[in-house]
Amino acid sequence: MSGAAPPVRPGRQDQRLEPLMTVAPYVILAALVVVTLVVKRGAGGSLLIDLGLCATAALWMLWMFTWHPAWRERVAVMAVFFAGLVVLIGVLVLRDPWFGLFTPAGYFYAFGVLVWPWRLAGVSVVAFESGMAQVAGIPKHNAFGVALTVVVLAVNVVCMCGMAWWEWDVDRKNVERVAALEQAREANRRLQATLAENAGLHRQLVVQAREAGVLDERQRMAREIHDTLAQGLIGIVTQLQAAESAGDVPERWRAHFAAATRLARESLAEARRSVDALRPEPLETAGLGEALAGVADRWSALHGVTAQVTTVGTARPLASETELALLRAAQEALANVARHARAGTVTLTLGYLGSEVTLEVRDDGCGFDPSAPRVPAPATVGPEPEAEAEAGSGTEAEPGSGSDTEAGGGFGLKAMRERIEGLSGTLRVESAPGSGTTVSACVPQETVEAGA
Structure with a gap:
């Protein structure tokens, strides 16, 4: 019975054991009151004591559990409630063995309100009381009676403790499974967020790379235009201005006009070369x-x-x-x-x-x-x-x-x-x-x- 206890609330099993804890104990106790009235109808004081103990047990369950549902989440209060109930059950069993039939109510509350490992102790005590009720009629003045009593008590305690441990182990594994599933969901959420972030970064990098490529191409074309076309156009303008200034001297006018013509042809050739550098027309x-x-x-x-x-x-x-x-x-x-x-x-x-x-x-x-x-x-x-x-x-x-x-x-x-x-x-x-x-x-x- 090693391992950490599952981190659950004391009343975690209320939904499964709700009918058993809120209805069954009163039904069992009422039936036992009827049996007691029948068996001890002429007992006088003893009957009144038994009825008083039954009434006390009923009021204890009503006040500590049924009428105050919020107390079910409080570990200390439930421990006090269970301890008081176990004492009342023990007294009833000692007085009349048939009150051993009331011990299932103790099991219900042990599984329903106690946390591990106190649940194991509570189940052990209730099992011992149930065993004492079962061996009440066995004579204990001889070895056989004592041995039989010990065997009955041991069987009750071992079986119920084994059941308690099995239930705790299943509960622990369920909690671990739920925690693992939650971790997997969280990992999936983080992975999806990371993938979305990576996709966003990829799109951003693509856009930046495209913008950088466009900027580089613009800068290259700007250099090409500046170094070829712009310089050629400046030269053409200069030669035409010089030809205009030399209008009275035909030789100088013709020389400047020829130079402007030559520069225009060179600029045209440079423009065609720049266009070819983008994508040659034959390959288109x-x-x-x-x-x-x-x-x-x-x-x-x-x-x-x-x-x-x-x-x-x-x-x-x-x-x-x-x-x-x-x-x-x-x-x-x-x-x-x-x-x-x-x-x-x-x-x-x-x-x-x-x-x-x-x-x-x-x-x-x-x-x-x-x-x-x-x-x-x-x-x-x-x-x-x-x-x-x-x-x-x-x-x-x-x-x-x-x-x-x-x-x-x-x-x-x-x-x-x-x-x-x-x-x-x-x-x-x-x-x-x-x-x-x-x-x-x-x-x-x-x-x-x-x-x-």
Whole structure:
């Protein structure tokens, strides 16, 4: 009978034992009063004493329990009530053995108003009184009578104490089960609150990330506009003002007007490059293979060099970042061929392999020694400004690409490498004097699948 007592109120079992504690004791006591009247109808004083004890027991139960329900929650009051009742039952049993039939009322109150472990003591006392009533007729002057008395008393006490312990154990387990369920409900409430809080934080982080991305893009575009379009427009305004001031000198007027025209064309080309940096128009209307074919056709028509596009493997959707990086790599490679290679044929090979996607740009030009320092080649005579401006949207890479080709590559080649390596890919340039040049870009399959 180890373990902590369940933290319950003294009257916790009132609902189950309510009829047994409020009605049954009076019914049993009334029946025993009738029996006493019948048995002792001629006993005189003894009958009056028994009736007085019965009346006292009835009044004790009425006053201490029935008429004051609030007292049932008070441990000390109920202990006094039960002790007084046990004394009255013991006196009645000692006077007349048939009052042993009143001991069930003691059990009812022991289970109903006593807390553990006092309940065990109360049940033991009532069981002892019940046993004494049962052995009242057994002679106790011999060993057999004494042994039989002890056995009867022991059976009563052990059985009722065992029942009390079993009831207490069930009650304890029920309390623990209720406490565990409440803890589980509380844990679920906390988990739901945590999940709701995490969801709110996730939404907040998504919003902040989106706002940060928008802010970064705005700042980038602001820098682009400031460094290109705004400066070009300022120059145009300045040249037009100077041309207006030199109206009487035709040579100066024409020079300023030509400079303003040139700045306007350069600003237009820069605007087109900025738009292409957001999303190239060829990729909006076609896949990567078709976009490369379109870029190669326009480049070939502009420079008079044959350009062929070949696709190896089964084409599949790629991440927009992957398509943009490969298209820019092709444009930069073609721009470098036009500036430096003096090639007759260029081959672009787009490969969809099992674990990667590759782009190879090979020319049959003069080639170069990648390990040797290179001096920027003299500027070649290009097409008319109008044709160059129109071709800028399809053949140029990004602003400043291919502006120089010193050892290690110019800004265009550097930007190409950064784009490819930013996708966990690799960029390789192979060349030798008189053997042409090959630019190979490779993006691993993981990057392709992540963005597909």
